[in-house]
Amino acid sequence: MGKRVSLFVTCMVDQLFPKVGMAMADVLERLGYRVDFPEEQTCCGQPAYNSGYHAEARIVARHFLKTFEASEAIVVPSGSCTAMVTHHFKDLFTKEPETLALVHAMEKKVHEFATFLTDVAGVEDVGARMDDVVTFHDGCHALRELGIQSAPRRLLARVKGLELREMVPSEECCGFGGTFAVKFAELSGAMARTKIDAIVGTGANTVVSLDPSCLMQIQGALSRAGLHVRTMHLAEVLASR
Amino acid sequence: MSVEFDRKIHDTLADANLQLAVYTATGRLKDKRIQVTAAGVLPDYQELRTQANAIKKHVIDNLDHYLEEFERNVESHGGKVVYCKDATDVSDFVLDLAKRRGSRLIVKSKSMTTEEVDLNERLAHHGLESVETDLGEYILQLAHERPYHIVAPALHKTRYDVADLFTKELGVARETVPEKLTLIARGVLREKFLKADIGISGANFLIADSGAVAIIENEGNVRLTTSAPKIHIAVAGIEKVIPRAQDLAVFLKLLARSATGQLVSVYTSFLAGPRRAGEVDGPEEFYVVLLDNGRTKLLPDRSKRESLYCIRCGACLNACPVYRKIGGHSFPWVYSGPIGAIITPQFMGVSHEPGLPFASSLCGACGEVCPVKIDIPKILLELRGDVRKSEAREGLNRIEKLAFRIFAWVMTHPRIYEMAGRMAASIAPTGDGKWIRSVPAPMSVGPLKAWLSERDMPPLPPKSFREMWRNR
Structure with a gap:
């Protein structure tokens, strides 16, 4: 029997993109992990934190800490939600040393999906096949807070039949930004259209990312513009055979 | 968000020419910065950033000490340091000095700090002519606009905009070649430099151990502003102080690269006091105005004061x-x-x-x-x-606050969370699995309406992840 991992699928994948969570579980099980899903899980609290409601974010963060206390390793299909736990929880509990100790223990256990594969499982070839031309969108929090750049590209390079074409620039924000997307909708939409120009410029059929939220923004704008480019989470690509 | 902020954002997004001008100009600066900070060109770039941060942290943690040292050393060179609490303090100082010396004309080099205290407007109100001599700032002064960008103040103006402005304001024949436009401005400004009574500059660094002001620039107008008139006043925020001249080895490598993508700016001037006996140029009087204007309010907060x-x-x-x-x-x-x-x-x-x-x-x-x-x-x-x-x-903002209190409650009650999600899925349009362009009017409110104003929304899946997981 392989090692245990817990899924934190994020509220967005749970409610809107369940296939991403299933694909992630598939890939992990194929690599021999025993996957569980702690049923008490909901959200990491980022929407409240980014909107300035720190007390409410703390309540949700405490729930997360309790839910995953017993897990040995937690895998997350989102750079942004991972970074909330590993980089921002500590700022919420600066005045609570006991909770802060729990946070620091949790930071070591929580892994973004792509880097879990490359750095923890030590795998680059997961045996996937997808005949397609794809481009990769760097989610801002994965790239700048977690420093993830090469891991997803190394994984994509080992997918049989797949051609990766880099967009220029790949690192510019898609304009999602959580509640920013609706508080500053017009601005967020303008940023998305700039992103789409870069995507279309590659001639790729598919945009891949580590973050369902970026993909929702990008797919929403692509669809509105009547463009036939699809979006896929990296887990869905790696689950293809 | 204020209505005005919202309207300005909307107007800028709707102006296609402006969008292109700003995106292109910032893109050029952005790319140049990347080139000159690349590992092959500046291998110790990250190390320099760490050092710069450490020096600034040390200064801000010991601001009183370094300001006093700077003041002592400026005065030992025969200069004078003037502490100003706010905008009124700055304009009162300049007006009083101008009155005592009988000054009428002021030349100014680029300074965000003087913009911050509306110095030109305040001086003009009292009948003093104050002329901007940085080309971008001069263009904006003619256009009665504020700087669009900290470093490139007229970044949003095309050469055609400037041509129209010069024709209208200076009565010259329309000229659209940038070099020729520059010569027109130069002709006007040379006269001003020769006649000016006072030169006002900003300051990039206030060097405590040498009592000197360091200013970097590309046009040479700072040199003229600070040396041609009889009086030079440098206006700077109190946070501009650095401990030692040798710290510039760190900052000068970073500043021009980060600002304009140059390895070093065209001119770097060090100004320490008025003209001394035997010197052929320099002002007769030298003042450094140190401005607070809210800066000390940041000091108690250890995190935000950075x-x-x-x-x-x-x-x-x-x-x-x-x-x-x-x-x-x-x-x-x-x-x-x-x-x-x-x-x-x-x-x-x-x-x-x-x-x-x-x-x-x-x-x-x-x-x-x-x-x-x-x-x-x-x-x-x-x-x-x-x-x-x-x-x-x-x-x-009570409604949003309430919404987030409900959010926190729902997210700590997994059964309620699941039920709420399924209720939403049962009333949302399915879109036959396709992305959804609009929802019925009663649902098109708040965040959903805002989302759909720019983008389509995903169809809600028939089953949530946790349902799929249970059933697998």
């Missing part, structure tokens, strides 16, 4: 996908872009424009390029919290 490390390079503006869309004039104060978004609420109070810290996707590009490593995204998050606290005190 906002004072800023060396005004403007790199965060060029890197910012928001600035590149909404431009400089959408911002509520003279400082725009990410740095403006963190210092404006702290200098002016969070209610000056409560929407400002929220006008960011928190992408982090600003923090990544900041040469002194200010954690701008983190400070934005803290300021968002400050806005909510201020709203709670004044009883504002």
Whole structure:
């Protein structure tokens, strides 16, 4: 029997993109992990934190800490939600040393999906096949807070039949930004259209990312513009055979 | 968010020419910065950033000590340091000096600090002519506009805009070649330099151990401003002090690279006091105005006071996908872009424009390029919290507050969370599995309406992940 991992699928994948969570579980099980899903899980609290409601974010963060206390390793299909736990929880509990100790223990256990594969499982070839031309969108929090750049590209390079074409620039924000997307909708939409120009410029059929939220923004704008480019989470690509 | 902020953002986004001008100009600056900070060109770039941050941290933690040292050393060279609390203090000082010396004409080099205190307007109000001599600033003075960008003030103006402006304001024949436009401005400004009684400059660094002011520039107008008139006044924020001249080895490598992508700026001037016996040039009187204007309010907050490390390079503006869309004039104060978004609420109070810290996707590009490593995204998050606290005190924004209290309650009750999700899925349009362009009118409100104003929404899946997981 392989090692245990817990899924934190994020509220967005749970409610809107369940296939991403299933694909992630598939890939992990194929690599021999025993996957569980702690049923008490909901959200990491980022929407409240980014909107300035720190007390409410703390309540949700405490729930997360309790839910995953017993897990040995937690895998997350989102750079942004991972970074909330590993980089921002500590700022919420600066005045609570006991909770802060729990946070620091949790930071070591929580892994973004792509880097879990490359750095923890030590795998680059997961045996996937997808005949397609794809481009990769760097989610801002994965790239700048977690420093993830090469891991997803190394994984994509080992997918049989797949051609990766880099967009220029790949690192510019898609304009999602959580509640920013609706508080500053017009601005967020303008940023998305700039992103789409870069995507279309590659001639790729598919945009891949580590973050369902970026993909929702990008797919929403692509669809509105009547463009036939699809979006896929990296887990869905790696689950293809 | 104020109606005015919203309207300015909308107007800028709707102006296709402006969008192109700003996106192109910032893109050029952004790319040049990347080239000259690349590992092959500047291998110790990250190390320099760490050092710059450490020096600035040390200065801001010991600001009183270094300001006193700077003052002692300026005065030992025969100069004078004037502490000013606010805008009125600065203009009162200049007006009083001008009155005592019988001065009529002032030449100015580029200074965000004097923009911050509306110095030109205040001087003009008392009959003093104050002429901007940086080409970009001169263009904006003719156009009666504020700087669009910390470093490139007229970044939003095309050569055709400038041609029209010069024809209208200076009565010259229309000329659209940039070099010829520059010569027209130069002709006007040379006369002003020769006749001016006072030169006012900013300052990039106040060097404590040598009592000198360091200013970097490309046009040579700073040299003329600070040496041709009989009186030179340098106006600087108190945070501009650095301990030692040798610290410039760090900052000068970072500033021009971060600002304009140059390895070094065309001119770097060190000004230490008035002309001494035997010297052939330099002013007869030398003053350094040290401005507070809200800066000391930041000092008690150990985290947010790193906002004072800023060396005004403007790199965060060029890197910012928001600035590149909404431009400089959408911002509520003279400082725009990410740095403006963190210092404006702290200098002016969070209610000056409560929407400002929220006008960011928190992408982090600003923090990544900041040469002194200010954690701008983190400070934005803290300021968002400050806005909510201020709203709670004044009883504002109660509905959103309630919504987030409900959010926290739902997210700590997994059964309720699941039920709420399934209820939403049961009433949402399915779109036959396709992305959805619109929803029935009664549902098209609030965040959903805002989302659909720009993008399609995903169809809600028949089963949530947890249902699929249970059934597998």
